[in-house]
Amino acid sequence: MNIPTLDELSLLHQQICTAVGDPKRIQILYALHEQPMNVSALADMLGMPQPTVSRHLGILRERSLVINEREGAAVIYRIRDTRIIDVLDTMRQVLRGVLEARASKLT
Amino acid sequence: MNIPTLDELSLLHQQICTAVGDPKRIQILYALHEQPMNVSALADMLGMPQPTVSRHLGILRERSLVINEREGAAVIYRIRDTRIIDVLDTMRQVLRGVLEARASKLT
DNA sequence: TCCACCTATTCGCATATCCGAATACATACC
DNA sequence: GGTATGTATTCGGATATGCGAATAGGTGGA
Numbered sequence: 001m002n003i004p005t006l007d008e009l010s011l012l013h014q015q016i017c018t019a020v021g022d023p024k025r026i027q028i029l030y031a032l033h034e035q036p037m038n039v040s041a042l043a044d045m046l047g048m049p050q051p052t053v054s055r056h057l058g059i060l061r062e063r064s065l066v067i068n069e070r071e072g073a074a075v076i077y078r079i080r081d082t083r084i085i086d087v088l089d090t091m092r093q094v095l096r097g098v099l100e101a102r103a104s105k106l107t
Numbered sequence: 108m109n110i111p112t113l114d115e116l117s118l119l120h121q122q123i124c125t126a127v128g129d130p131k132r133i134q135i136l137y138a139l140h141e142q143p144m145n146v147s148a149l150a151d152m153l154g155m156p157q158p159t160v161s162r163h164l165g166i167l168r169e170r171s172l173v174i175n176e177r178e179g180a181a182v183i184y185r186i187r188d189t190r191i192i193d194v195l196d197t198m199r200q201v202l203r204g205v206l207e208a209r210a211s212k213l214t
Numbered sequence: 215t216c217c218a219c220c221t222a223t224t225c226g227c228a229t230a231t232c233c234g235a236a237t238a239c240a241t242a243c244c
Numbered sequence: 245g246g247t248a249t250g251t252a253t254t255c256g257g258a259t260a261t262g263c264g265a266a267t268a269g270g271t272g273g274a
Contacts (some may be wrong), residue, residue, distance in 0.1 A: 017128035
């Protein structure tokens, strides 16, 4: 048997899951994967208010999904482990399958 | 640029993400991956109340992550697309990296 | 039909999350 | 120091989610 216990999964695993469960954070992760950048650049690019981006980055940083380094007055954020992008991509493949399954169910 | 818009990600993508963002649902998915089974078997195996398992299965079914078929009085559930297990596994690898990153940060 | 078993739903409550707006904090340059 | 730019935090309210307990619905066999 290889079913993880709630202990193993633990709070942190859940936190990572829920971190990537927010649409805006997904957008942020994809954007940072394209190119590391600072908060207001992200806010401009994605059309979100700066405090919103900052809050979401705080959550992603808390969960160690992104890292940041100061560069003058700006703070550059980047993905820490690009496998999280693999996770998102695979999730999108599953999503595509879901849509197909629903389409054929309508037949 | 390859950053998905909120439109593409859409409600459904978010729903899939949040579906795998709950610890009990993760346990359920791993258990069903080992072996398709019915609701009360799951409830016994994972030590959860039957209504709880049923509710979570309902959510996973809604999102098309599991499928079910009636077999007499019982309803057998199984994973629809095992790539969702790949997602969970990769997420666990990322998690391991997070823990390492934190350990070295304490040095 | 009645009963036993399996499954799904509802209700009320507690908790968590998200957001916009305002504001506080930090850094660089003059 | 003062100002401009960039970043983080706080507050209040709306929304969503999870759970236990109780209950309703479905199925098959005596």
